Amino acid sequence: MAEVDGGFRTLDEQSLIDYISATPAVSSRLGNDLEGISVKEVGDGNLNFVYIVSNSSGGSVVIKQAIPYIRCIGESWPMTKERAYFEALTLREHGRLCTAHVPEVYNFDRNLSLIAMRYVEPPHIILRKGLIAGIEYPLLAEHMSEYMARTLFFTSLLFRSTTEHKREVANYCGNVELCRLTEQVVFSDPYKVSQYNRTSPYLDHDAEIVREDDILKLEVAGLKSMFCERSQALIHGDLHTGSVMVTTESTQVIDPEFAFYGPMGFDIGAFVGNLILAFFSQDGHTDGGKDRIAYKEWILKTIEDTWNLFHKKFICLWNENRDVGEAYLVDVYKKPELLLLVQGKYMKDLFHDSLGFGAAKMIRRIVGVAHVEDFES
Amino acid sequence: MAEVDGGFRTLDEQSLIDYISATPAVSSRLGNDLEGISVKEVGDGNLNFVYIVSNSSGGSVVIKQAIPYIRCIGESWPMTKERAYFEALTLREHGRLCTAHVPEVYNFDRNLSLIAMRYVEPPHIILRKGLIAGIEYPLLAEHMSEYMARTLFFTSLLFRSTTEHKREVANYCGNVELCRLTEQVVFSDPYKVSQYNRTSPYLDHDAEIVREDDILKLEVAGLKSMFCERSQALIHGDLHTGSVMVTTESTQVIDPEFAFYGPMGFDIGAFVGNLILAFFSQDGHTDGGKDRIAYKEWILKTIEDTWNLFHKKFICLWNENRDVGEAYLVDVYKKPELLLLVQGKYMKDLFHDSLGFGAAKMIRRIVGVAHVEDFES
Numbered sequence: 001m002a003e004v005d006g007g008f009r010t011l012d013e014q015s016l017i018d019y020i021s022a023t024p025a026v027s028s029r030l031g032n033d034l035e036g037i038s039v040k041e042v043g044d045g046n047l048n049f050v051y052i053v054s055n056s057s058g059g060s061v062v063i064k065q066a067i068p069y070i071r072c073i074g075e076s077w078p079m080t081k082e083r084a085y086f087e088a089l090t091l092r093e094h095g096r097l098c099t100a101h102v103p104e105v106y107n108f109d110r111n112l113s114l115i116a117m118r119y120v121e122p123p124h125i126i127l128r129k130g131l132i133a134g135i136e137y138p139l140l141a142e143h144m145s146e147y148m149a150r151t152l153f154f155t156s157l158l159f160r161s162t163t164e165h166k167r168e169v170a171n172y173c174g175n176v177e178l179c180r181l182t183e184q185v186v187f188s189d190p191y192k193v194s195q196y197n198r199t200s201p202y203l204d205h206d207a208e209i210v211r212e213d214d215i216l217k218l219e220v221a222g223l224k225s226m227f228c229e230r231s232q233a234l235i236h237g238d239l240h241t242g243s244v245m246v247t248t249e250s251t252q253v254i255d256p257e258f259a260f261y262g263p264m265g266f267d268i269g270a271f272v273g274n275l276i277l278a279f280f281s282q283d284g285h286t287d288g289g290k291d292r293i294a295y296k297e298w299i300l301k302t303i304e305d306t307w308n309l310f311h312k313k314f315i316c317l318w319n320e321n322r323d324v325g326e327a328y329l330v331d332v333y334k335k336p337e338l339l340l341l342v343q344g345k346y347m348k349d350l351f352h353d354s355l356g357f358g359a360a361k362m363i364r365r366i367v368g369v370a371h372v373e374d375f376e377s
Numbered sequence: 378m379a380e381v382d383g384g385f386r387t388l389d390e391q392s393l394i395d396y397i398s399a400t401p402a403v404s405s406r407l408g409n410d411l412e413g414i415s416v417k418e419v420g421d422g423n424l425n426f427v428y429i430v431s432n433s434s435g436g437s438v439v440i441k442q443a444i445p446y447i448r449c450i451g452e453s454w455p456m457t458k459e460r461a462y463f464e465a466l467t468l469r470e471h472g473r474l475c476t477a478h479v480p481e482v483y484n485f486d487r488n489l490s491l492i493a494m495r496y497v498e499p500p501h502i503i504l505r506k507g508l509i510a511g512i513e514y515p516l517l518a519e520h521m522s523e524y525m526a527r528t529l530f531f532t533s534l535l536f537r538s539t540t541e542h543k544r545e546v547a548n549y550c551g552n553v554e555l556c557r558l559t560e561q562v563v564f565s566d567p568y569k570v571s572q573y574n575r576t577s578p579y580l581d582h583d584a585e586i587v588r589e590d591d592i593l594k595l596e597v598a599g600l601k602s603m604f605c606e607r608s609q610a611l612i613h614g615d616l617h618t619g620s621v622m623v624t625t626e627s628t629q630v631i632d633p634e635f636a637f638y639g640p641m642g643f644d645i646g647a648f649v650g651n652l653i654l655a656f657f658s659q660d661g662h663t664d665g666g667k668d669r670i671a672y673k674e675w676i677l678k679t680i681e682d683t684w685n686l687f688h689k690k691f692i693c694l695w696n697e698n699r700d701v702g703e704a705y706l707v708d709v710y711k712k713p714e715l716l717l718l719v720q721g722k723y724m725k726d727l728f729h730d731s732l733g734f735g736a737a738k739m740i741r742r743i744v745g746v747a748h749v750e751d752f753e754s
Contacts, residue, residue: 163553169545170550171547173546176540183539188706195544213738213743214715214718217706217708228542228704230606232606326605327601327605328601329594332594335591338594341595374639
């Protein structure tokens with residue numbers, strides 16, 4: 001217990017076990033059998049502590065604890081542990097909307113900023129690692145388009161009343177510190193000289209070109225203002241390939257601690273942008289002379305399928321749920337040609353936003369603080 | 378005392394005087410002299426009760442009380458009296474930012490949904506009435522552009538941090554019922570057959586044309602979604618010519634109960650759109666053969682001046698307050714040609730939004746529920 005703060009303490013192995021014993025919603029997932037329990041710290045993320053807890057009879061649970069600073073940087077960059085509240089809330093909300101692709105939350109302890117949730121077990125691995133290893137995931141586009149279409153559609157005004165919408169927007173305004181982190185690392189730091197950028201020495205010239213490009217800065221400023229001002233849907237907020245765990249049959253989206261009501265294109269762009277980065281990094285991963293031409297084609301097809309399937313599923317949800325949300329007049333739904341016009345414009349704007357945010361996310365991963373393993377290795 | 382509801386009661390003349398006697402912040406405005414006090418109900422607005430209270434020694438105060446329904450329609454259309462809280466909050470915030478054009482709040486009683494404020498004394502009249510009477514207000518554009526530039530600039534991310542912004546946005550999300558009223562009467566009802574529209578019989582054909590125009594509906598849908606999703610600044614929310622009181626020397630903006638964090642163009646469009654309506658209604662007001670050609674030219678010039686002065690003042694505030702808000706990178710401000718590019722795009726987008734919202738407000742005043750006296754008389 002390194003730290004005490006209004007009931008908060010950073011857990012160690014023993015206090016973690018004590019917490020589990022005292023919490024039936026969690027211990028029941030281990031069959032109330034804490035004999036031979038094993039605790040393994042696996043947090044390779046940038047922000048939190050993550051433990052896999054398992055027992056000898058095959059029960060398991062993941063415990064994720066937020067600490068009041070950014071783990072990969074240290075206590076010099078404080079960050080509210082309330083992010084765990086927004087993560088748990090979003091896991092539950094997105095889980096309700098898309099059960100197949102979001103791990104279940106067993107318990108959330110706000111005092112401890114601690115989430116107990118399903119262990120997304122092996123052979124699941126982080127998608128980013130799978131892409132580096134050159135593994136094809138034939139259902140990836142299908143699953144991710146399903147996840148994005150359902151979570152974004154059902155939390156937007158296409159499905160919600162403005163009353164529900166404003167209530168949720170107000171609540172998620174509380175996640176401002178995490179939003180500010182995104183504002184900084186995605187929309188600011190890459191465009192200026194920052195102590196947090198890591199480009200030296202190979203990318204220094206590219207970083208300089210980015211910093212000198214006025215038209216690019218103007219576009220990014222527009223995207224930043226959309227990110228700060230537009231409450232379109234409950235977005236994941238950090239939907240890169242490190243926030244997705246996969247097998248060839250299963251896709252699980254994790255880590256929505258950056259969630260808030262923002263522009264849908266930020267999620268779509270993050271996912272697609274990171275696939276594009278994975279595509280370009282493949283030439284660095286050729287396995288002993290074996291090139292990756294076929295794999296690169298699979299990535300391209302996955303990008304294409306992700307948008308096309310997203311488009312199809314999103315429109316399908318919209319057609320199935322006419323007259324429910326308050327974005328449009330009921331009359332719009334009575335006239336098929338007007339509905340087509342409205343949907344066409346909506347999807348075209350969304351595609352445009354997604355490309356913009358995707359580009360911003362790619363730039364930040366190349367010249368900003370948090371690089372991607374794809375290019376580092 | 379017609380109604381009791383958790384401390385709330387609709388005041389009558391006697392209970393109003395009792396309230397004033399018991400409230401030093403108000404009675405002091407009357408020199409604590411309640412002898413020969415006179416109370417005059419003057420609420421000709423659509424929503425509330427408004428009283429002018431004055432005494433024989435020249436002291437005066439306005440008392441405005443919100444009731445839990447829309448006054449001009451009746452108890453069949455309930456409307457939260459919490460709107461008074463948002464009105465008082467906004468009068469104070471806009472008043473702090475633009476003291477010369479916003480009447481001072483002396484006291485706010487949340488239980489009673491009651492605002493005690495400065496009496497905007499004669500010869501001030503409602504601008505709409507002045508426009509019908511054909512009175513020129515040489516300082517109107519100067520004052521309104523000042524009010525809009527200051528209230529919009531200082532509550533936007535051009536001046537605020539995202540932390541302040543999200544806190545304020547969250548709070549004003551509570552004014553959802555008033556936002557919903559706008560959504561209905563501005564963005565919905567005019568485009569469908571509604572019991573609340575009042576067009577019969579002269580405008581029935583025009584209303585039908587509006588209802589059948591798909592491209593118009595598509596545009597209005599885009600404006601509605603911007604209204605619901607975009608938290609650009611603390612807007613007045615109902616800035617028509619009935620919310621402005623004027624003399625030839627003074628301009629006072631009242632009634633911001635629809636205030637929330639929304640698109641700036643909604644305020645600018647409301648004001649300019651209502652001036653355009655006033656322009657077109659002049660032909661109906663010719664005074665015994667005396668035409669209104671010169672007056673119409675003055676209205677046109679006021680419209681033009683309002684935007685041009687707003688543009689100038691807004692940019693001026695922006696230049697004076699570089700590096701303060703978080704909408705743009707500090708770097709933007711270091712390069713004059715980039716700053717010009719950024720400001721040019723911002724103002725062009727804002728002009729575009731203002732024209733769109735202005736048109737929507739004009740349409741709603743012609744075919745919707747709340748007409749304007751300009752055309753009725």
